[in-house]
Amino acid sequence: MAKVGAQRAAELTGKSKSTIQRAMNSGKLSFELDSNSRRVIDVSELDRVFGLVSSSSSDESLSAGQNEMQKASDMLEMERMKMKIQMLEDKIFAAEKQIEDLKSQRDQWQKQAQQVLITSQYSQKQAEDLKLELKERERKEEERKQKIMEMRMKKLQGQNQNDKSSEAPRAGSEAQQKFTAIWRKIKDSVNTEKVA
Helix, strand or coil, X not given: CCEECHHHHHHHHCCCHHHHHHHHHHXXXXXXXXXXXXXXXXXXXXXXXXXXXXXHXXXXXXXXXXXXXXXXXXXXXXHHHHHHHHHHHHHHHHHHHHHHHHHHHHHHHHHHHHHHHHHHHHHHHHHHXXXXXXXXXXXXXXXXXXXXXXXXXXXXXXXXXXXXXXXXXXXXXXXXXXXXHHHHHHHHHHHHHHHC
């Protein structure tokens, strides 16, 4: 049969542990030593000396012990679940905070991109305005040159007429040649300025 220690023997017989130990010491209850040098008692020996308590009361005490163990196990599991829930809530909080940070950074990047775009559009408009202004200056400069040329032509024509009236016909042809040479120089200088 099974061999049990003093505590279990007390439970099986309904006696106290000290009673079991006194019976072993007096020799009333025989026992053996196990590999750890502990005293163990054969269950049949317990039944012979003290009689075993009915299994129902033993089962009740065993059942009560098991119930206590189950309650303790349930409480441990509940605490473990609470800790797990707390840990998950902390992770969710950290993730939400990170999402908020990312949204904030996104908004800042969008603002910077809009500012760059506005600046770029403004710079492009400035460049177009400058181009139009340069074209207008070129046109005005061309008009000024044209007016200067016309004034020189009128002046030369006026000189040419004065020269014609004061000089002989031979001198008139020389004046005509001078006028033509000056006219060509002016025309050449205007053409070279246009090319440049």
